[in-house]
Amino acid sequence: MTPVAAATPTGLDVEAVRRDFPALHQQVHGRPLVYLDNAATTQRPRQVIGEIVRFYEQDNANIHRGVHLLSERATKLYEGAREKVRAALNATLAREIIFVRGTTEAINLVAQTFGRANLGPGDEILVSAMEHHSDIVPWQMICQERGAALRVIPVDDRGDLILEELERLLSPRVKLAAVVHVSNALGTVNPIRQITALARAHGVPVLVDGAQAMAHMAVDVRELDVDFYAFSAHKMCGPTGVGVLYGKSHLLETMPPWQGGGDMIRSVTFEKTTYNTLPHRFEAGTPDIAGVIGLGAAIDYLHGIGLSRIAAHEDAVLAHGLAALSEIPGLRLIGTPRRRAGVISFVLDGIHPHDIGTILDREGIAIRTGHHCAQPVMQRFGIPATARASLALYSTREELDALARGLRRVLEVFA
Ligand code: PMP
Secondary structure, three states: OOOOOOOOOOOOOHHHHHHOOHHHOOEEOOEEOEEOEOOOOOOOOHHHHHHHHHHHHHHOOOOOOOOOHHHHHHHHHHHHHHHHHHHHHOOOOHHHEEEEOOHHHHHHHHHHHHHHHHOOOOOEEEEEOOOOHHHOHHHHHHHHHHOOEEEEEOEOOOOOEOHHHHHHHOOOOEEEEEEEOEOOOOOEEOOHHHHHHHHHHOOOOEEEEOOOOOOOOOOOHHHHOOOEEEEEHHHOOOOOOOEEEEEOHHHHOOOOOOOOOOOOEEEEOOOOEEEOOOOHHHOOOOOOHHHHHHHHHHHHHHHHHOHHHHHHHHHHHHHHHHHHHHOOOOEEEOOOOOOEOOEEEEEEOOEOHHHHHHHHHHOOEEOEEEOOOOHHHHHHOOOOOEEEEEOOOOOOHHHHHHHHHHHHHHHHHOO
Protein backbone atom coordinates (compact mmCIF):
# COMPACT_ATOMS: atom_id res chain seq x y z
CA MET A 1 0.00 0.00 0.00
CA THR A 2 1.15 3.53 -0.67
CA PRO A 3 1.85 5.58 2.45
CA VAL A 4 -0.98 7.76 3.72
CA ALA A 5 -0.55 11.53 3.84
CA ALA A 6 -0.03 12.50 7.48
CA ALA A 7 -2.60 15.28 7.76
CA THR A 8 -5.67 14.83 5.60
CA PRO A 9 -7.63 17.92 4.50
CA THR A 10 -10.14 17.03 7.23
CA GLY A 11 -7.53 17.60 9.94
CA LEU A 12 -7.41 14.01 11.14
CA ASP A 13 -3.94 12.51 11.26
CA VAL A 14 -5.02 9.06 10.21
CA GLU A 15 -1.53 7.55 10.45
CA ALA A 16 -1.28 8.67 14.07
CA VAL A 17 -4.75 7.25 14.74
CA ARG A 18 -3.78 3.93 13.13
CA ARG A 19 -0.75 3.65 15.40
CA ASP A 20 -3.19 3.48 18.34
CA PHE A 21 -4.79 0.28 16.99
CA PRO A 22 -2.47 -2.74 17.37
CA ALA A 23 -4.78 -5.14 15.49
CA LEU A 24 -4.54 -3.10 12.29
CA HIS A 25 -0.84 -3.83 11.95
CA GLN A 26 -0.80 -7.43 10.85
CA GLN A 27 -0.66 -9.55 7.73
CA VAL A 28 -3.59 -11.69 6.65
CA HIS A 29 -2.81 -14.46 4.16
CA GLY A 30 0.52 -12.71 3.60
CA ARG A 31 -1.10 -9.33 2.80
CA PRO A 32 -1.44 -6.22 4.96
CA LEU A 33 -4.80 -6.32 6.70
CA VAL A 34 -7.44 -4.02 5.22
CA TYR A 35 -10.16 -4.05 7.87
CA LEU A 36 -13.46 -2.91 6.38
CA ASP A 37 -15.87 -4.72 8.72
CA ASN A 38 -16.29 -1.92 11.21
CA ALA A 39 -20.09 -2.04 11.23
CA ALA A 40 -19.80 -5.56 12.69
CA THR A 41 -17.28 -4.45 15.27
CA THR A 42 -14.51 -1.87 15.34
CA GLN A 43 -10.97 -2.49 16.52
CA ARG A 44 -9.88 -1.17 19.92
CA PRO A 45 -7.13 1.38 20.56
CA ARG A 46 -4.35 0.84 23.10
CA GLN A 47 -5.96 3.50 25.29
CA VAL A 48 -9.04 1.28 25.78
CA ILE A 49 -7.17 -2.02 26.07
CA GLY A 50 -4.72 -0.40 28.51
CA GLU A 51 -7.45 1.02 30.73
CA ILE A 52 -9.14 -2.39 31.02
CA VAL A 53 -5.82 -4.06 31.91
CA ARG A 54 -5.02 -1.28 34.37
CA PHE A 55 -8.40 -1.70 36.07
CA TYR A 56 -7.93 -5.46 36.49
CA GLU A 57 -4.36 -5.03 37.71
CA GLN A 58 -5.00 -2.22 40.19
CA ASP A 59 -8.64 -1.52 41.05
CA ASN A 60 -10.56 -4.75 40.55
CA ALA A 61 -13.39 -5.14 43.08
CA ASN A 62 -17.16 -5.33 43.00
CA ILE A 63 -19.04 -2.05 42.95
CA HIS A 64 -21.69 -0.32 45.07
CA ARG A 65 -21.31 -2.71 47.99
CA GLY A 66 -17.86 -2.64 49.52
CA VAL A 67 -16.63 -0.33 52.24
CA HIS A 68 -13.04 -1.06 51.28
CA LEU A 69 -10.84 1.12 49.13
CA LEU A 70 -10.71 -1.03 45.99
CA SER A 71 -14.50 -1.23 45.89
CA GLU A 72 -14.68 2.54 46.30
CA ARG A 73 -12.22 3.02 43.44
CA ALA A 74 -14.08 0.56 41.19
CA THR A 75 -17.42 2.25 41.98
CA LYS A 76 -15.96 5.66 41.24
CA LEU A 77 -14.61 4.49 37.88
CA TYR A 78 -17.90 2.76 36.98
CA GLU A 79 -20.02 5.78 37.89
CA GLY A 80 -17.44 8.02 36.25
CA ALA A 81 -18.06 6.14 33.00
CA ARG A 82 -21.78 6.79 33.40
CA GLU A 83 -21.03 10.49 33.61
CA LYS A 84 -18.87 10.24 30.47
CA VAL A 85 -21.76 8.62 28.60
CA ARG A 86 -24.14 11.29 29.87
CA ALA A 87 -21.86 14.04 28.66
CA ALA A 88 -21.24 12.32 25.29
CA LEU A 89 -25.00 12.12 24.69
CA ASN A 90 -25.70 15.52 26.26
CA ALA A 91 -28.32 13.79 28.42
CA THR A 92 -29.69 15.81 31.31
CA LEU A 93 -29.12 13.29 34.09
CA ALA A 94 -26.61 10.49 34.76
CA ARG A 95 -29.49 8.33 36.02
CA GLU A 96 -30.92 8.34 32.50
CA ILE A 97 -27.96 6.14 31.47
CA ILE A 98 -28.52 2.41 32.00
CA PHE A 99 -25.63 0.01 31.38
CA VAL A 100 -26.67 -3.14 29.52
CA ARG A 101 -24.95 -5.79 27.38
CA GLY A 102 -25.46 -3.93 24.12
CA THR A 103 -27.98 -2.50 21.70
CA THR A 104 -29.90 -5.78 21.59
CA GLU A 105 -30.35 -5.93 25.34
CA ALA A 106 -31.26 -2.22 25.52
CA ILE A 107 -34.10 -2.70 23.05
CA ASN A 108 -35.28 -5.88 24.76
CA LEU A 109 -35.32 -3.99 28.05
CA VAL A 110 -37.64 -1.32 26.63
CA ALA A 111 -39.85 -3.91 24.94
CA GLN A 112 -40.15 -6.00 28.11
CA THR A 113 -40.80 -3.08 30.47
CA PHE A 114 -42.23 -0.08 28.61
CA GLY A 115 -43.85 -2.43 26.09
CA ARG A 116 -45.36 -4.76 28.65
CA ALA A 117 -46.68 -1.83 30.72
CA ASN A 118 -48.14 0.13 27.82
CA LEU A 119 -49.27 -2.29 25.12
CA GLY A 120 -52.70 -3.85 24.91
CA PRO A 121 -54.88 -5.43 22.23
CA GLY A 122 -55.26 -3.13 19.21
CA ASP A 123 -52.18 -1.04 20.10
CA GLU A 124 -49.34 -0.66 17.63
CA ILE A 125 -45.56 -0.38 17.52
CA LEU A 126 -43.97 1.22 14.46
CA VAL A 127 -40.61 0.05 13.13
CA SER A 128 -38.89 1.01 9.90
CA ALA A 129 -38.34 -1.42 7.04
CA MET A 130 -34.57 -1.04 7.42
CA GLU A 131 -34.30 -2.16 11.06
CA HIS A 132 -31.75 -4.66 12.31
CA HIS A 133 -33.37 -7.84 13.66
CA SER A 134 -32.61 -6.59 17.17
CA ASP A 135 -35.07 -3.73 16.59
CA ILE A 136 -37.74 -5.99 15.09
CA VAL A 137 -37.87 -9.27 16.99
CA PRO A 138 -38.17 -7.86 20.56
CA TRP A 139 -41.17 -5.82 19.36
CA GLN A 140 -42.70 -8.80 17.59
CA MET A 141 -42.36 -10.84 20.77
CA ILE A 142 -44.03 -8.27 23.03
CA CYS A 143 -46.72 -7.44 20.44
CA GLN A 144 -47.60 -11.12 20.22
CA GLU A 145 -47.76 -11.41 23.99
CA ARG A 146 -49.94 -8.31 24.41
CA GLY A 147 -52.18 -8.71 21.36
CA ALA A 148 -50.67 -5.61 19.75
CA ALA A 149 -49.57 -5.18 16.11
CA LEU A 150 -46.26 -4.29 14.48
CA ARG A 151 -46.54 -1.75 11.63
CA VAL A 152 -43.75 -0.98 9.19
CA ILE A 153 -42.61 2.41 7.90
CA PRO A 154 -41.57 1.66 4.30
CA VAL A 155 -38.37 2.75 2.55
CA ASP A 156 -38.08 4.02 -1.02
CA ASP A 157 -35.87 2.63 -3.79
CA ARG A 158 -32.91 4.73 -2.63
CA GLY A 159 -33.15 3.34 0.88
CA ASP A 160 -34.65 6.45 2.48
CA LEU A 161 -37.56 6.26 4.90
CA ILE A 162 -40.82 7.51 3.40
CA LEU A 163 -41.76 10.13 5.98
CA GLU A 164 -45.23 10.70 4.50
CA GLU A 165 -45.94 7.05 5.25
CA LEU A 166 -44.73 7.53 8.82
CA GLU A 167 -47.15 10.46 9.16
CA ARG A 168 -49.94 8.30 7.79
CA LEU A 169 -49.17 5.49 10.24
CA LEU A 170 -49.09 7.72 13.33
CA SER A 171 -52.31 7.46 15.33
CA PRO A 172 -53.48 7.24 18.95
CA ARG A 173 -53.06 3.44 18.69
CA VAL A 174 -49.27 3.78 18.27
CA LYS A 175 -47.46 3.42 21.60
CA LEU A 176 -43.88 3.73 20.31
CA ALA A 177 -41.88 4.17 17.09
CA ALA A 178 -38.49 2.46 16.79
CA VAL A 179 -36.07 3.55 14.08
CA VAL A 180 -32.41 3.07 13.36
CA HIS A 181 -30.16 6.15 13.35
CA VAL A 182 -27.73 4.74 10.75
CA SER A 183 -28.67 1.60 8.82
CA ASN A 184 -26.03 -1.13 9.01
CA ALA A 185 -27.38 -2.62 5.76
CA LEU A 186 -27.83 0.48 3.55
CA GLY A 187 -25.77 3.19 5.21
CA THR A 188 -28.81 5.49 5.41
CA VAL A 189 -28.60 8.23 8.03
CA ASN A 190 -32.20 8.76 9.09
CA PRO A 191 -33.50 12.30 9.81
CA ILE A 192 -34.13 11.60 13.49
CA ARG A 193 -35.04 15.18 14.39
CA GLN A 194 -37.78 15.20 11.75
CA ILE A 195 -39.00 11.78 12.86
CA THR A 196 -39.22 12.75 16.52
CA ALA A 197 -41.02 16.01 15.59
CA LEU A 198 -43.64 14.05 13.63
CA ALA A 199 -44.04 11.46 16.40
CA ARG A 200 -44.16 14.12 19.12
CA ALA A 201 -47.12 15.79 17.36
CA HIS A 202 -49.00 12.53 18.00
CA GLY A 203 -47.62 11.99 21.50
CA VAL A 204 -45.66 8.92 20.33
CA PRO A 205 -42.31 8.22 22.03
CA VAL A 206 -39.37 7.32 19.79
CA LEU A 207 -36.63 4.74 20.40
CA VAL A 208 -33.52 5.14 18.26
CA ASP A 209 -31.10 2.30 17.57
CA GLY A 210 -27.80 4.17 17.58
CA ALA A 211 -25.50 1.15 17.16
CA GLN A 212 -23.98 2.48 13.92
CA ALA A 213 -23.97 6.15 14.85
CA MET A 214 -22.00 6.60 18.04
CA ALA A 215 -18.48 6.18 16.59
CA HIS A 216 -19.17 8.26 13.53
CA MET A 217 -21.09 11.42 14.45
CA ALA A 218 -21.88 13.60 17.43
CA VAL A 219 -25.15 12.44 19.02
CA ASP A 220 -27.15 14.86 21.17
CA VAL A 221 -30.22 13.14 22.59
CA ARG A 222 -31.76 16.42 23.68
CA GLU A 223 -31.27 18.10 20.34
CA LEU A 224 -32.64 15.00 18.57
CA ASP A 225 -35.43 14.87 21.18
CA VAL A 226 -35.35 11.08 21.37
CA ASP A 227 -37.04 9.21 24.23
CA PHE A 228 -34.76 6.17 24.15
CA TYR A 229 -31.36 5.73 22.52
CA ALA A 230 -29.52 2.39 22.40
CA PHE A 231 -25.92 1.59 21.46
CA SER A 232 -23.09 -0.94 21.87
CA ALA A 233 -19.55 -0.16 23.06
CA HIS A 234 -17.93 -2.62 20.65
CA LYS A 235 -19.01 -0.62 17.61
CA MET A 236 -17.30 2.49 18.98
CA CYS A 237 -13.83 1.19 19.83
CA GLY A 238 -14.91 -0.13 23.23
CA PRO A 239 -15.21 -3.70 24.53
CA THR A 240 -17.83 -6.30 23.65
CA GLY A 241 -20.55 -7.18 26.14
CA VAL A 242 -21.37 -3.61 27.15
CA GLY A 243 -23.82 -1.06 25.86
CA VAL A 244 -26.16 1.69 26.92
CA LEU A 245 -29.83 2.43 27.09
CA TYR A 246 -30.52 6.13 27.42
CA GLY A 247 -34.09 6.93 28.44
CA LYS A 248 -35.81 10.15 29.41
CA SER A 249 -36.15 10.00 33.18
CA HIS A 250 -39.91 10.59 33.21
CA LEU A 251 -40.33 7.44 31.08
CA LEU A 252 -37.76 5.28 32.90
CA GLU A 253 -39.38 6.24 36.23
CA THR A 254 -42.69 4.74 35.16
CA MET A 255 -41.23 1.53 33.72
CA PRO A 256 -41.41 -1.62 35.85
CA PRO A 257 -38.13 -3.43 36.53
CA TRP A 258 -37.07 -6.18 34.15
CA GLN A 259 -34.50 -8.51 35.66
CA GLY A 260 -34.61 -9.04 39.41
CA GLY A 261 -31.58 -9.56 41.61
CA GLY A 262 -28.85 -7.77 43.52
CA ASP A 263 -28.33 -4.02 43.18
CA MET A 264 -31.79 -3.38 41.73
CA ILE A 265 -33.52 -3.58 45.10
CA ARG A 266 -33.86 -1.29 48.09
CA SER A 267 -35.11 -3.93 50.51
CA VAL A 268 -36.22 -7.54 50.20
CA THR A 269 -38.44 -9.68 52.42
CA PHE A 270 -40.32 -12.78 51.34
CA GLU A 271 -43.51 -10.74 51.55
CA LYS A 272 -42.42 -7.68 49.62
CA THR A 273 -39.51 -6.21 47.73
CA THR A 274 -39.04 -2.52 47.10
CA TYR A 275 -36.99 -1.50 44.11
CA ASN A 276 -33.99 0.74 43.86
CA THR A 277 -34.03 4.14 42.18
CA LEU A 278 -32.70 4.83 38.68
CA PRO A 279 -30.42 3.78 37.15
CA HIS A 280 -29.74 0.82 39.48
CA ARG A 281 -33.32 -0.46 39.18
CA PHE A 282 -32.42 -1.66 35.69
CA GLU A 283 -28.94 -2.97 36.49
CA ALA A 284 -29.55 -6.25 38.32
CA GLY A 285 -26.49 -8.27 39.31
CA THR A 286 -22.79 -7.59 38.90
CA PRO A 287 -22.34 -5.75 35.61
CA ASP A 288 -19.36 -5.88 33.26
CA ILE A 289 -17.44 -3.39 35.38
CA ALA A 290 -14.24 -3.46 33.34
CA GLY A 291 -16.31 -3.24 30.17
CA VAL A 292 -18.12 -0.13 31.35
CA ILE A 293 -14.79 1.45 32.29
CA GLY A 294 -13.49 0.47 28.85
CA LEU A 295 -16.50 2.17 27.28
CA GLY A 296 -15.62 5.30 29.24
CA ALA A 297 -12.08 5.09 27.83
CA ALA A 298 -13.48 4.68 24.30
CA ILE A 299 -15.58 7.81 24.74
CA ASP A 300 -12.52 9.71 25.98
CA TYR A 301 -10.61 8.46 22.96
CA LEU A 302 -13.21 9.33 20.30
CA HIS A 303 -14.13 12.65 21.86
CA GLY A 304 -10.46 13.49 22.31
CA ILE A 305 -10.09 13.29 18.54
CA GLY A 306 -13.47 14.94 17.96
CA LEU A 307 -16.57 13.42 16.39
CA SER A 308 -16.90 16.18 13.81
CA ARG A 309 -13.32 15.60 12.68
CA ILE A 310 -13.96 11.84 12.52
CA ALA A 311 -17.17 12.38 10.53
CA ALA A 312 -15.41 14.68 8.05
CA HIS A 313 -12.59 12.15 7.59
CA GLU A 314 -14.96 9.23 7.08
CA ASP A 315 -17.06 11.28 4.63
CA ALA A 316 -13.96 12.01 2.56
CA VAL A 317 -12.86 8.35 2.54
CA LEU A 318 -16.43 7.29 1.74
CA ALA A 319 -16.66 9.67 -1.24
CA HIS A 320 -13.32 8.36 -2.50
CA GLY A 321 -14.50 4.75 -2.08
CA LEU A 322 -17.84 5.33 -3.80
CA ALA A 323 -16.01 6.88 -6.77
CA ALA A 324 -13.58 3.94 -6.95
CA LEU A 325 -16.39 1.38 -6.78
CA SER A 326 -18.45 3.19 -9.44
CA GLU A 327 -15.80 2.09 -11.94
CA ILE A 328 -16.19 -1.63 -11.21
CA PRO A 329 -18.21 -3.24 -14.02
CA GLY A 330 -21.41 -4.92 -12.86
CA LEU A 331 -21.29 -3.45 -9.35
CA ARG A 332 -24.64 -2.24 -8.01
CA LEU A 333 -24.96 -0.33 -4.78
CA ILE A 334 -27.78 -1.44 -2.51
CA GLY A 335 -28.91 1.78 -0.92
CA THR A 336 -28.18 5.18 -2.44
CA PRO A 337 -29.68 7.30 0.34
CA ARG A 338 -29.73 11.10 0.51
CA ARG A 339 -27.45 11.02 3.52
CA ARG A 340 -25.06 8.10 3.95
CA ALA A 341 -22.60 7.11 6.65
CA GLY A 342 -19.55 4.92 6.03
CA VAL A 343 -21.41 1.77 5.03
CA ILE A 344 -21.29 0.58 1.42
CA SER A 345 -23.52 -2.38 0.54
CA PHE A 346 -23.24 -3.80 -2.95
CA VAL A 347 -23.75 -6.78 -5.22
CA LEU A 348 -21.77 -7.88 -8.26
CA ASP A 349 -23.65 -9.24 -11.27
CA GLY A 350 -23.83 -13.04 -11.14
CA ILE A 351 -21.40 -13.46 -8.22
CA HIS A 352 -22.56 -14.55 -4.78
CA PRO A 353 -21.57 -12.13 -2.00
CA HIS A 354 -19.98 -14.98 -0.02
CA ASP A 355 -17.64 -15.66 -2.95
CA ILE A 356 -16.73 -11.97 -3.04
CA GLY A 357 -15.95 -12.06 0.68
CA THR A 358 -13.87 -15.21 0.43
CA ILE A 359 -11.74 -13.99 -2.47
CA LEU A 360 -11.22 -10.59 -0.80
CA ASP A 361 -10.14 -12.35 2.39
CA ARG A 362 -7.33 -14.04 0.43
CA GLU A 363 -6.24 -10.50 -0.53
CA GLY A 364 -6.17 -9.49 3.15
CA ILE A 365 -9.41 -7.51 2.88
CA ALA A 366 -12.04 -8.08 5.57
CA ILE A 367 -15.61 -7.23 4.59
CA ARG A 368 -18.97 -8.63 5.64
CA THR A 369 -21.30 -10.64 3.44
CA GLY A 370 -24.82 -11.85 4.11
CA HIS A 371 -28.12 -10.32 5.17
CA HIS A 372 -26.52 -8.25 7.94
CA CYS A 373 -29.29 -9.25 10.38
CA ALA A 374 -31.70 -7.16 8.33
CA GLN A 375 -33.53 -9.75 6.26
CA PRO A 376 -36.67 -7.60 5.73
CA VAL A 377 -34.68 -4.84 4.01
CA MET A 378 -32.92 -7.45 1.84
CA GLN A 379 -36.39 -8.67 0.83
CA ARG A 380 -37.38 -5.05 0.11
CA PHE A 381 -34.53 -4.85 -2.41
CA GLY A 382 -35.22 -8.33 -3.78
CA ILE A 383 -31.85 -9.84 -2.85
CA PRO A 384 -30.81 -12.43 -0.28
CA ALA A 385 -27.52 -10.83 0.68
CA THR A 386 -24.97 -8.12 -0.08
CA ALA A 387 -21.27 -7.55 0.33
CA ARG A 388 -20.63 -4.70 2.74
CA ALA A 389 -17.58 -2.54 3.36
CA SER A 390 -17.81 -0.33 6.42
CA LEU A 391 -15.50 2.39 7.66
CA ALA A 392 -14.09 3.68 10.91
CA LEU A 393 -11.97 6.65 11.89
CA TYR A 394 -8.79 4.75 10.92
CA SER A 395 -9.97 3.86 7.40
CA THR A 396 -7.96 5.29 4.52
CA ARG A 397 -8.48 6.08 0.84
CA GLU A 398 -5.75 3.54 0.10
CA GLU A 399 -7.81 0.83 1.78
CA LEU A 400 -10.77 1.67 -0.45
CA ASP A 401 -8.44 1.54 -3.47
CA ALA A 402 -7.32 -1.90 -2.26
CA LEU A 403 -10.98 -2.93 -2.09
CA ALA A 404 -11.55 -1.78 -5.67
CA ARG A 405 -8.44 -3.73 -6.79
CA GLY A 406 -9.69 -6.77 -4.88
CA LEU A 407 -13.05 -6.56 -6.62
CA ARG A 408 -11.33 -6.48 -10.02
CA ARG A 409 -9.57 -9.65 -8.90
CA VAL A 410 -12.96 -11.19 -8.06
CA LEU A 411 -14.18 -10.31 -11.57
CA GLU A 412 -11.06 -11.97 -13.08
CA VAL A 413 -11.68 -15.15 -11.08
CA PHE A 414 -15.26 -15.33 -12.34
CA ALA A 415 -14.49 -14.16 -15.91
N1 PMP B 1 -28.59 -2.37 15.40
C1 PMP B 1 -27.76 -2.16 14.39
C2 PMP B 1 -28.07 -1.11 13.38
C3 PMP B 1 -26.60 -2.93 14.28
O1 PMP B 1 -25.75 -2.72 13.26
C4 PMP B 1 -26.33 -3.92 15.26
C5 PMP B 1 -25.10 -4.82 15.16
N2 PMP B 1 -24.86 -5.32 13.89
C6 PMP B 1 -27.23 -4.07 16.30
C7 PMP B 1 -28.35 -3.28 16.35
C8 PMP B 1 -27.03 -5.11 17.38
O2 PMP B 1 -25.94 -4.75 18.16
P1 PMP B 1 -25.40 -5.76 19.28
O3 PMP B 1 -25.18 -7.07 18.58
O4 PMP B 1 -24.12 -5.13 19.72
O5 PMP B 1 -26.43 -5.82 20.36
